[in-house]
Amino acid sequence: MKQKITLKHIARELEVSISTVSKALKNSDEISEDTKEKIQAFAKLYNYKPNNIAVSLKNKRTKNIGVVIPDIVHHFFTTVFRGIEKYANEQGYNVIICVSDETFDKEVINMEMLNNGSIDGFIMSLSAETQQKNDITHLKQVLDQGTPLVLFDRVTDDLDCDKVILNDEEIAFEATKKLLKEGRKRIALATTESYFNVSEKRAEGYKRALNEYGIEVDNDLVLVIPYDDIQESMIDAFFDTTDVDAVLSVNEIFAIQCMGVAKKRGMKIPKDISFIGFTDGLLSRYSNPTLTVVAQHGIQMGEMAAKLLIDRVEREDEGEEEESFKTEIVKASIINRESTLN
Amino acid sequence: MKQKITLKHIARELEVSISTVSKALKNSDEISEDTKEKIQAFAKLYNYKPNNIAVSLKNKRTKNIGVVIPDIVHHFFTTVFRGIEKYANEQGYNVIICVSDETFDKEVINMEMLNNGSIDGFIMSLSAETQQKNDITHLKQVLDQGTPLVLFDRVTDDLDCDKVILNDEEIAFEATKKLLKEGRKRIALATTESYFNVSEKRAEGYKRALNEYGIEVDNDLVLVIPYDDIQESMIDAFFDTTDVDAVLSVNEIFAIQCMGVAKKRGMKIPKDISFIGFTDGLLSRYSNPTLTVVAQHGIQMGEMAAKLLIDRVEREDEGEEEESFKTEIVKASIINRESTLN
DNA sequence: GTTAGTATCGAAAACGGTTTCGTGTTAATA
């Protein structure tokens, strides 16, 4: 096992000082062309690369960004992460990722682990439990210590920081209106427990659209589906008791499951009933019929979040005055497929 | 913005030396109980946490592991990653992830970025392009510099290092035999270009099973589907010209697509035709009919890979003699669903 | 009262870089 070569080795070998080597490798004009050539040639020969850790310690910048997300086996978060990784890499940053598993404790532990010099800033989306408890002292602490933080998708109003969100209310409004324009009268909303702020926003858009069409919101049409449960039977029971001619779902899975139940009951899609789901993942593309969806443009969200963070980090670096916090809104779009009349 | 507190600050404030503070915080018995209490109380009050970067520089261990995978928006890699992250976190390691995007260049660049002190070792799966070119000088270089490396799934025989693979040949053999036992005679193999070693292994298992049943391999039954192309029409053409009563697919998507084409042609599943696909993702669980799959146990693979890596890193730490390289084999299993007769 | 031993702490080197400042040499200028 060859030892990694350092400035010291080069200096000793070439009988110059460490400072000379350092400067020569940065092409400083303090050093003569002769010695520069000599040193650079030697460094290239032995494939010298400066030690990241040492550089980080010196200039107090790691060129790492920490990403904390609730789940990685999840299409939306995966695409957002892809966007983060893409932009970060272009800017010479690496990405350290931690999964909170939708729990508060892991979120806290992970952030503490990373916030001791390992990273220059955080990008995160709140875990379900954190949203439930609405306890964000760990985030406040991070900000207090001067670590930049960008929240995306699952954000909180109680924190002053950069954010990237989807126009959830608006696009849910649009999606619902699309169903109304098709002539649907009894549009169900398949949603999660309400402590997810995105679900709430989507519900608001749904209700606003109904109102605009002079339709009263019928709470029987709102189907709250818990995670990790016997969802199928629940949906079946829902169809038993409720008359439905369209479903707007806050995610892909619920929509696909509802479609499955409807098909089993002999309903024709989209003749008898229409479906729209959030998230443009594999499921919607390969289902039968294919599912009309709200595309959340995760990559764009990720890039945006990374840009906000890196901009702030580097602004801090330059010693410029801090800019006020921004909230960027990514515009979702509806992708028409076979589950709706077009 | 509060500055992060360091040993130096504590030392100055309490009028002791830096070494005393350091020792006191580690509960060294060199320090009197009195001063220890005083220092520890002060540290706790100001929420002192040692700077990871400085510690890394000192003991030449970062407690970071680098993961380089071809794609993150891909169920299998995501689950493997999940396993890596899980085990690594348990052992106090963080995970830095880079995506090669199936390209050789990004793979090389990412690894060079990380291999200058940022990480203690690599876990990776080769990009498509790397497997095509069969150029692994960058990997050899990493090993040469003494950085431990664990390969998973997409491995190469040309490199001496720890590996974690699936029993691809064997499980493909089993899956094919399952179809044969159902009485299927014309079993198609839907696969990718052959430079993926896993696809090759699966093809071998497929052929071995046919042989065992005395059936000659018919190359017309092997459907090679390119990535990112008009796959649907290709599959349609295949069904036009070929008589098929079962399909074994090396991934989930191809299987679902084939099922879609078969359904459109009015074939009954699994009465007229059976399907088995590799990868137990969302698609197979929510398709109609649900797809019988080969579960690759990604989490287990990831945990295994992380364990191999961390074990080696820490063995090196202890200065123990290097152990010889292992190849761990994760046993896949078949999950029976509706697309096969059971 | 000297010696040895123990408890408690600090100085300093080290990890691998960057950067400021100083110094010696040479060549140009007064």
Add this chain to the structure above:
DNA sequence: TATTAACACGAAACCGTTTTCGATACTAAC
């Protein structure tokens, strides 16, 4: 010839830790 400026390089501080090796003071033993 004396002065100065440019050039080329090295010494040393610094980033925040850990750790070795003294150093001091006090106690116990002879």
